[in-house]
Amino acid sequence: MLNALEVFTTVVVGLxxxxxxxVAFVINPILNGLPGDNGLRGRTHGARMLGAVMPFWYIGSLVLSAVWAIAGWHHQGAGLVVIAAALLIVSVIMSVVLLVPINNRSKTWTTENLPEDWKEQMSRWDGFHYVRIAVIITAFALLVSALA
Structure with missing residues (x-):
């Protein structure tokens, strides 16, 4: 049963x-390259869609990692899983404190109500997102290493 949890957790976090x-390296660059406000429309739609799904995915990944850490406490690689879970906690905190406030503002934007600094806000979101990606990639790599 522990093996199934390990594999399932690793797949969920990997996805x-x-x-x-x-989002960071394919979708947003494509959207940023579209003419007019089409890219902005795509980003606001993405903020609404992914903003509804990702909280469950992040929390679910964290819960699965914590369960793995507890269930596999006396197994090889448990320390790596604990560190991965800690990094997923960091990613959730980063999301709530840094990314969600910008996301919540941006998902309501239209061409009629754009704030003057919308590009700066998108750039700030992108920067925070790059850091968060580094954190979750590290967590994923630790989970994969714990499997080996």
Whole structure:
């Protein structure tokens, strides 16, 4: 049963990393390259859609990692899982404190109500997102290492 939990947790976290990586390095660059306000429309739609799903994914990943750490406490690699869970806690805190406030503002933006500093806010969100990606990639790598 522990093996199934380990694999399932690693897959869930890995998929989350893949989605967040693709947002940063594929989707947002594509949207930023669109003419007019089309990119902004795509980003605000993404903020609404992913903003509804990602909290469950982040918390779920954290819970799964914590359960793995507890259930596998006396097994090899438990320390790596604990560190990965701690990094996932950091990612949740970063999300709530740094990214969600910007996301909540941006998902209501239209071309009629754009704040003057909207590009700076998007750039700030992107910067925080890059750091968060580094954190969750590290957590994922630790979980994979714990499997080996």
């Amino acid at each position: 989350m990393v893949g989605v967040e990586f693709s």
